Structure formats: structure tokens, C-alpha cells
Amino acid sequence: MKIGIPKEIKNNESRVGMTPAGVFELTKKNHTVFIQTTAGEGSGFFDKDYQEVGAIILATIEEVYSKSEMIVKVKEPIALEYPLIKENQIVFTYFHFASSEPLTKAMIKSKSVCIAYETVEDEEGTLPLLTPMSEVAGRMAVQQGAKYLEKPIKGRGILLGGVPGVAPGKVLILGAGVVGVQAAKMAAGLGAHVTIMDINMKRLRYVNDVLPNHVTTAFSSEYSIRQLIKTHDLIIGGVLVKGGKAPKLITRDMLKEMRPGTVLVDVAVDQGGCFETTKATTHEDPTYIINDVVHYCVANMPGAVPYTSTIALTNVTLAYILKLANLGWEKACESDLSLSKGLNIVKGEIMYKELEGIFG
Structure with a gap:
């Protein structure tokens, strides 16, 4: 199969769809891999690294799309890429369709085969291709939240871990999934409550059972959230609805109950966000303030640590990419129920039930 890896063009997205190690596994199976020049540089991988393992370097994104039967990416295609996607072409990437009507309509119109990393689901009901990026984003949420609590960035002026004689900051995490647990580990490691x-x-x-004693658990309800937001410095939203929109757990009116300089980090922004006041931001302009509450809602958080993120992603996607390349998408999905759950839009038809009717 001819596989294309274009350079990511989303704002400040430095990850790449595959490492040289992943490309090597494809070329030794006699697959052809096209990669756009400099696509891997942001992640620390250079054209010569890919050429040494048999990849063919192409000058433009247009060439990569036109020559390839399957496109392997990191982030969803943006408007500039919509017309490049061909009928019957496999596009394997994070799509997060529930957060973008234009993207959904464009992929229906393209009649391509859209397989979304984030809905591939294993026998245990976990999301193996979303997990590593959720791990990165959960840990980064605390790292970024701690930074934006600083006063020059309009935060409360809190050192999250405190110092002797001064109480540590308080972190509230909504959702005890992969993001939530990783965020809790990081915050607890800093010494926060x-x-x-x-x-x-x-x-x-x-x-x-698994986290330190200074991590406390609470059953989530609107009442309990309203009580806790009054006293916490950093609030992290990590709620996931598989393939669907995240629920709005913090509403606009709740901001008035928070102390000035409280920081909100919405890791669920890719799925529409779990705060009513969430709007997607970029690494270039990551925050905004509403009612004196700092919002950090970057839609590609792991893109800020691309070396770590690209390796972690290839570790989990490669087996599925090989299966798609070796068998074609139909036989691959017939033989692998997990992979078949990644089918979101196929040749103009919505296949993933959570997307049906989401945009009317």
C-alpha cells in the first residue's frame, strides 16, 4: 500500500504521524511510505532519518495526498486539507468529529474512509489509541495550570506545592479516567491538595487504592461541584464521552462563585469541552479570562511536547497501521473488532452511532 504522512499544519502542532521506526516496519513489508519534507523536524526526526529507513520524501502536502492510498496523521484535517482528500482514501488520525460540524460535513462530502484514533476500542472498553495522548494531556494540565496560577499571568499567585509554613494549592479534577488519574499523579507529586x-x-x-492519601475522592454532582469550586485554585476538566460531546459540568454562572485568579484547564476541549465557557485556543494564544477566571483550553496540548507524544503515539498506532496496509481497510476491520469501532465516516455515510444526528 502507498502510505502518506503529511506535515501537520494546525497551529503550533509539531507532532508527526509516524516515527522513523514505524516507517521502517512498513517499508520492510514492501509498503511505500511518502513523507512530506520536514514533517518530522518538530518532533526531532529529520528527512535523512526517514530516507535511511526507505521513505520517499515529497516536497508538498499536495503530492503526499495525491500519491497515497492511506493518510496517517496526528490531528484532524483542517480546511486547507479538505479538498486534498480523495474518494476511497483512508484517513487514519484523531478526528474528534463531535466538536466540528464543518469537518464532519467535509469528510462526508469527500467520500473517504475516516478511521478515528479516538474511537478504536479494545475488548475491555478502553481506548488504546487515545490513552497515550490522554496520559500526556493529563500530566500537562497540571504543568500548565501551575504556570497560569502565577500572578503575572493573572492567576491567584499560588505556588501549587506550597512551602513550609504555607499551605499547598488545591486542585479539583473532574473525571477519574486516564486524564484525571494522570493529572492527580502530577498534582500530588507537586504536593498539592x-x-x-x-x-x-x-x-x-x-x-x-493507587494514589497517595492526600488525593481525596468525591462523587460528582452539580451540588458538590458548586461547593468545591469556591475553594480550589486549579480546576481540570477531563470528562470523556466516547465519540460524543462532553457534558457541561461547569456553567457560566458558576464562575461567579470562584475566587479571582482561579485557573480552569479543559482537557475535553477536543470533544467540545466540559465547561460552558470553553472555546478552543492555541499554544500561540493559550488563555483568556472571563469573570477574572483564567481559561486554558488548548485543543492540542500534547503538541507542545512532540518528541514524547510522537513516540508514544506510534507505539500504539503502528500495529493498526500495519494491519490496514497489509489487508486493506475492509478486511482489516472485519478481522479486528477494535479497529472497526474506529470507522466514523465511510464513503459519505456516518458509521459511528454517537455522531448520528449530532449536527441535525
Whole structure:
């Protein structure tokens, strides 16, 4: 199969769809891999690294799309790429269709085969291709939140871990999934006081067992959220609805209950966000302030640490890419139920039920 890896063109997105190690596994199986020149440089991989493992370097994104039967990316195509996608072409990437009507309509119109990393689901019900980026984003949420609590950036002026004689900051985490647990680990490691909330008692019991004693668990309800936001300095939203829009757990009116300089980090922004006041931002302009509350809602957080993120992503996507390349998408999805759940839009038809009717 002819596989194309274009350079990511989303704002400040430095990841690349595959490492040289991943390309090597494809070329030794006699697949042809096209990669756009400098596509890997942001992640620390150079054209010569890809050429040494058999990739063909192409000068433009247009050439990559036109020559390839399958496109392997990191982020969803943006408007400039819509007309480049061909009928029957496989596009394997993070799509997050629920957060973008224009993208959904464009992919329907393209009649391509859209397989979304974020809805590939294994037998245990986990999302193996979303997990590594959720791990990165969960940890980064605390790293970024701690920075934006600083006074020059309009935060409360809190050092998250405190110092002797001064109490540590308080972190509230909504959702005890992969993002939430990783965020709790990081915040606890800094010495912050951490509360993690969920409606799944099984997850809360797991958190209680594996995390330190200064991480407390709470059952999530609107009432309990309203109480806790009054006293917490950093609030992280990490709620996931598979393939669908995230629920709005913090409404606009709740901002008035928070102390000035409180920081909100919405890791669910790719799925529409779990704060009513969420709007997607970029690494170039990551924050905005509403009612004296700092919002950090960058839609590609792991793109800020591309070396780590690209390797972590290729580790989990490669087996599926090989299967698609070796068998073609139809046989690959017939033989692998997990991969078949990644089918979101196929030749103009919505295949993933959570997307049906989401935009009317």
C-alpha cells in the first residue's frame, strides 16, 4: 500500500504521524511510505532519518495526498486539507468529529474512509489509541495550570506545592479516567491538595487504592461541584464521552462563585469541552479570562511536547497501521473488532452511532 504522512499544519502542532521506526516496519513489508519534507523536524526526526529507513520524501502536502492510498496523521484535517482528500482514501488520525460540524460535513462530502484514533476500542472498553495522548494531556494540565496560577499571568499567585509554613494549592479534577488519574499523579507529586470527582464509584475506588492519601475522592454532582469550586485554585476538566460531546459540568454562572485568579484547564476541549465557557485556543494564544477566571483550553496540548507524544503515539498506532496496509481497510476491520469501532465516516455515510444526528 502507498502510505502518506503529511506535515501537520494546525497551529503550533509539531507532532508527526509516524516515527522513523514505524516507517521502517512498513517499508520492510514492501509498503511505500511518502513523507512530506520536514514533517518530522518538530518532533526531532529529520528527512535523512526517514530516507535511511526507505521513505520517499515529497516536497508538498499536495503530492503526499495525491500519491497515497492511506493518510496517517496526528490531528484532524483542517480546511486547507479538505479538498486534498480523495474518494476511497483512508484517513487514519484523531478526528474528534463531535466538536466540528464543518469537518464532519467535509469528510462526508469527500467520500473517504475516516478511521478515528479516538474511537478504536479494545475488548475491555478502553481506548488504546487515545490513552497515550490522554496520559500526556493529563500530566500537562497540571504543568500548565501551575504556570497560569502565577500572578503575572493573572492567576491567584499560588505556588501549587506550597512551602513550609504555607499551605499547598488545591486542585479539583473532574473525571477519574486516564486524564484525571494522570493529572492527580502530577498534582500530588507537586504536593498539592487534590480532589478527584467522578460518577463511577468503581473508578473512585481504584483512585483511592493507587494514589497517595492526600488525593481525596468525591462523587460528582452539580451540588458538590458548586461547593468545591469556591475553594480550589486549579480546576481540570477531563470528562470523556466516547465519540460524543462532553457534558457541561461547569456553567457560566458558576464562575461567579470562584475566587479571582482561579485557573480552569479543559482537557475535553477536543470533544467540545466540559465547561460552558470553553472555546478552543492555541499554544500561540493559550488563555483568556472571563469573570477574572483564567481559561486554558488548548485543543492540542500534547503538541507542545512532540518528541514524547510522537513516540508514544506510534507505539500504539503502528500495529493498526500495519494491519490496514497489509489487508486493506475492509478486511482489516472485519478481522479486528477494535479497529472497526474506529470507522466514523465511510464513503459519505456516518458509521459511528454517537455522531448520528449530532449536527441535525
